[in-house]
Amino acid sequence: MEKNKKLISGVLCLVLAVAIIVTTSMNFLAVREVPYPMMGPSVSEVKMLSDWNPNLKDTNGDTPVYILKGEKEGGSMLILGGTHPNEPSGYMSATLFIENAVVEQGTVYVIPYVNHSAATHNDPGEGNLQYFTLTTKSGERTFRFGSRATNPIDQWPDPDVYVHYPSGQQLSGSETRNINRAYPGRPDGNLTENMAYGVMELIRNEDIDIGFDLHEASPEYPVINATVSHQVSMDIASVGCMNLLMGGIEMSLEQSPTNFHGLTHREWGDASDIRAAILMETANASQGRLRGATTIEQVLGGRDKCYTKSLELGFLYVPWEEVGHPIEERCGRHLEGIKQYSLAHNEVNPEEPIVYSGVPGYQELYLDATREELDGTHLAKFLM
Numbered sequence: 001m002e003k004n005k006k007l008i009s010g011v012l013c014l015v016l017a018v019a020i021i022v023t024t025s026m027n028f029l030a031v032r033e034v035p036y037p038m039m040g041p042s043v044s045e046v047k048m049l050s051d052w053n054p055n056l057k058d059t060n061g062d063t064p065v066y067i068l069k070g071e072k073e074g075g076s077m078l079i080l081g082g083t084h085p086n087e088p089s090g091y092m093s094a095t096l097f098i099e100n101a102v103v104e105q106g107t108v109y110v111i112p113y114v115n116h117s118a119a120t121h122n123d124p125g126e127g128n129l130q131y132f133t134l135t136t137k138s139g140e141r142t143f144r145f146g147s148r149a150t151n152p153i154d155q156w157p158d159p160d161v162y163v164h165y166p167s168g169q170q171l172s173g174s175e176t177r178n179i180n181r182a183y184p185g186r187p188d189g190n191l192t193e194n195m196a197y198g199v200m201e202l203i204r205n206e207d208i209d210i211g212f213d214l215h216e217a218s219p220e221y222p223v224i225n226a227t228v229s230h231q232v233s234m235d236i237a238s239v240g241c242m243n244l245l246m247g248g249i250e251m252s253l254e255q256s257p258t259n260f261h262g263l264t265h266r267e268w269g270d271a272s273d274i275r276a277a278i279l280m281e282t283a284n285a286s287q288g289r290l291r292g293a294t295t296i297e298q299v300l301g302g303r304d305k306c307y308t309k310s311l312e313l314g315f316l317y318v319p320w321e322e323v324g325h326p327i328e329e330r331c332g333r334h335l336e337g338i339k340q341y342s343l344a345h346n347e348v349n350p351e352e353p354i355v356y357s358g359v360p361g362y363q364e365l366y367l368d369a370t371r372e373e374l375d376g377t378h379l380a381k382f383l384m
């Protein structure tokens with residue numbers, strides 16, 4: 001009798017263990033699927049980053065590059081989302097661009113998830129989401145909420161100290177998997193350095209004139225609602241920034257520090273003939289240290305009671321309105337920035353302009369929405 005009891009409880013434990021293993025494995029495999037943008041009106045071709053760096057082929061670091069070609073010859077522009085896939089305004093702006101832009105002159109290359117590997121996991125220690133869902137014109141669509149760094153399954157272990165190539169700059173070991181510390185990259189380096197090298201090769205081989213890297217940061221980080229530009233593009237960035245300010249968008253402008261290596265706005269300008277290397281930051285409450293629980297309301301609505309309280313207590317040095325920073329405002333800022341900086345580029349480089357229309361900006365995405373729709377509901381109207 002006693003023996004039978006033990007056998008039954010043993011079998012039950014085994015069944016339970018198998019059930020847990022099957023469920024978690026299915027979840028684990030599912031998060032490795034990254035939902036990509038749909039084909040907008042100007043998408044003429046989708047290549048892979050491995051077309052510029054063959055080392056990425058059949059790795060989780062390979063990622064789609066959407067090519068939007070205008071009828072007329074012109075300049076060329078690169079837009080990166082998903083440098084940090086835990087910063088949704090970056091890849092959602094890239095997705096909005098791909099699905100809406102009508103390119104009339106020039107060519108636009110858009111990589112929605114440049115660190116593809118980082119989009120295939122999340123940071124469970126942060127209590128972060130894995131997905132969020134929006135109701136778009138074609139029905140329910142799911143988007144990933146990933147991590148800042150390359151998936152450790154693809155690149156591991158981290159060294160104690162990360163030594164940047166070629167500068168020799170030393171950073172914390174975890175930065176080894178941050179693509180925005182890996183530029184200009186190298187073909188005989190690790191996976192993250194290979195991804196960065198792929199982007200550099202694209203910039204050099206396709207003669208990219210103006211490049212954007214779209215980010216978000218916590219509301220208490222000083223560089224938010226900000227543009228960082230390589231010194232080569234301070235003329236374009238100054239004109240664009242002034243036009244953004246005149247259009248009612250708070251934007252500060254910083255020149256890329258010459259001694260801080262590995263970042264897009266530094267290395268693109270140093271390692272290629274690019275005419276403008278620009279990074280933009282919006283305010284994302286879900287990355288902040290002062291936040292409450294990471295919820296969809298917080299990630300998309302950009303609202304958090306803890307931040308409202310922090311403002312009252314005088315802890316914040318940056319803007320934090322009670323309405324928060326909804327995804328409509330954050331993507332509106334990025335897309336308006338791309339528009340104004342590319343217009344400024346066309347002014348200084350009139351023989352190779354980049355002309356496009358159809359992409360919603362700050363007005364359409366943010367100012368035209370009702371308060372109730374500022375949680376992704378309004379943004380979803382512009383997705384296919």
Ligand SMILES: [Zn+2]
Pocket residue numbers: 083084087215216217
């Ligand atoms: Zn970032």
